[in-house]
Amino acid sequence: MKKIIVSICTLTLATGAWAQLDRSIKPKPGPAPEIKLGKTESFTLANGMKVFVVENHKLPTISCNIELDIKPELEGDMAGYRDMMSELLLSGTVTRPKDKLNAEIDQMGVNISVSSDGLNGSGLRKYTEKIFELMADIAMNTKISEEELEKTKKKTISELATQKNEPDAMVRNVSAVVNFGTAHPFGEIATEETVGKITAARCTKYYKTYFRPNVAYMAIVGDITMAEVKPMTRSEREAKMKDKAGFVISVFALILAFNTYIGNGLSGLILTNTIKANDTWSFYQAKSIKQTVVDNAADDADARGDKTKAERYRATSQRYESDSTTGEGKKELMAKAQALEAERDLAKKKSPWISFAGSAMQMAIVLVSASIVAVSAAMFWASFGVMAVGLALMSQGIWLWF
Numbered sequence: 001m002k003k004i005i006v007s008i009c010t011l012t013l014a015t016g017a018w019a020q021l022d023r024s025i026k027p028k029p030g031p032a033p034e035i036k037l038g039k040t041e042s043f044t045l046a047n048g049m050k051v052f053v054v055e056n057h058k059l060p061t062i063s064c065n066i067e068l069d070i071k072p073e074l075e076g077d078m079a080g081y082r083d084m085m086s087e088l089l090l091s092g093t094v095t096r097p098k099d100k101l102n103a104e105i106d107q108m109g110v111n112i113s114v115s116s117d118g119l120n121g122s123g124l125r126k127y128t129e130k131i132f133e134l135m136a137d138i139a140m141n142t143k144i145s146e147e148e149l150e151k152t153k154k155k156t157i158s159e160l161a162t163q164k165n166e167p168d169a170m171v172r173n174v175s176a177v178v179n180f181g182t183a184h185p186f187g188e189i190a191t192e193e194t195v196g197k198i199t200a201a202r203c204t205k206y207y208k209t210y211f212r213p214n215v216a217y218m219a220i221v222g223d224i225t226m227a228e229v230k231p232m233t234r235s236e237r238e239a240k241m242k243d244k245a246g247f248v249i250s251v252f253a254l255i256l257a258f259n260t261y262i263g264n265g266l267s268g269l270i271l272t273n274t275i276k277a278n279d280t281w282s283f284y285q286a287k288s289i290k291q292t293v294v295d296n297a298a299d300d301a302d303a304r305g306d307k308t309k310a311e312r313y314r315a316t317s318q319r320y321e322s323d324s325t326t327g328e329g330k331k332e333l334m335a336k337a338q339a340l341e342a343e344r345d346l347a348k349k350k351s352p353w354i355s356f357a358g359s360a361m362q363m364a365i366v367l368v369s370a371s372i373v374a375v376s377a378a379m380f381w382a383s384f385g386v387m388a389v390g391l392a393l394m395s396q397g398i399w400l401w402f
Helices: 002-020 081-088 098-108 125-141 146-163 167-180 192-197 200-210 226-232 236-304 307-321 330-374 377-399
Strands: 040-044 050-055 061-068 111-115 118-124 216-222
Touching: 040 226, 050 226, 061 125, 081 111, 081 146, 081 200, 098 125, 111 125, 118 125, 125 226, 146 192, 146 200, 236 307, 236 330, 236 377, 307 330, 330 377
Parallel strands: 050 216
Antiparallel strands: 040 050, 061 118, 061 216, 111 118
């Protein structure tokens, strides 16, 4: 009885309180909920992709989403191929057949999904680098085969046949046509006929046209920091460019070192021969002075009638003029000095070409290095042209072709 009375009193009070509420007055809005994001940072890869990193260390997981900035396009008589890309892009890559790709995904227990305008991957933090690797492989190396395309087309046609009897699908298709029209990408309807016309070439063209890093945005959220992300997000193209450029730089550096060796040799030769030639001419001058003195002495001896001494002086003068035994006569010294000067002058002609070659080779190395930063194939191949110029200049410096 007591419980019944209490229940009646409670109900009476509640009814009274309810009756006092004026439903004609709009309640005041409460404070807006505060959204707290983790620490957010961003950077841009050399290939143009913008990367955003949001730290959230509550769980040891990460999620990576790549969105492509793609404008809708009319698919025409092949309507439906964009929707099929989600399966075709998981049909295997150049480096990973479909079975191997699926096995790697399943082994780690990660989730990787693909659409016509992006990719998504998530999993445990310890698989972060592998998730990035698989997503990069799918985004850059997908291989769309005729076999996989035919399987996907059959599946899609089967789904379309089923949707003919589904009210939701009917409403969705009619709404798309009414709202956008058949001339708009959002108003196109895939049919069994249009799907049947889809080719691997058309799907591959779409993939190669739009799956490019410079129109992509990557968002990484989870138990990870910017310092950890940066080393992992080097694009495959960038990695290949760096590997190739590293080898080319080594080869170019060896060529430059050889050119520098030749240049240093020529500089040393010019300096050494200049000194030797000057010393030889000084020796020649000394011989000339001595010869003049001896000739004067011979003339004095003749004037005194001392023929023996005059002959001895003239024999000495002759040795000063030419001495094949010692090679220190004026004739031999002049030939030696002239040979040293000729060798020096030849080196002087060669030296500028070698110097120009060194400058060109340094420019080639700078271009290769810059190609790594810019991930530019044009700069990479341009460096070979500049190096070819350097080699031509070095060849001219060695052999003086013209």
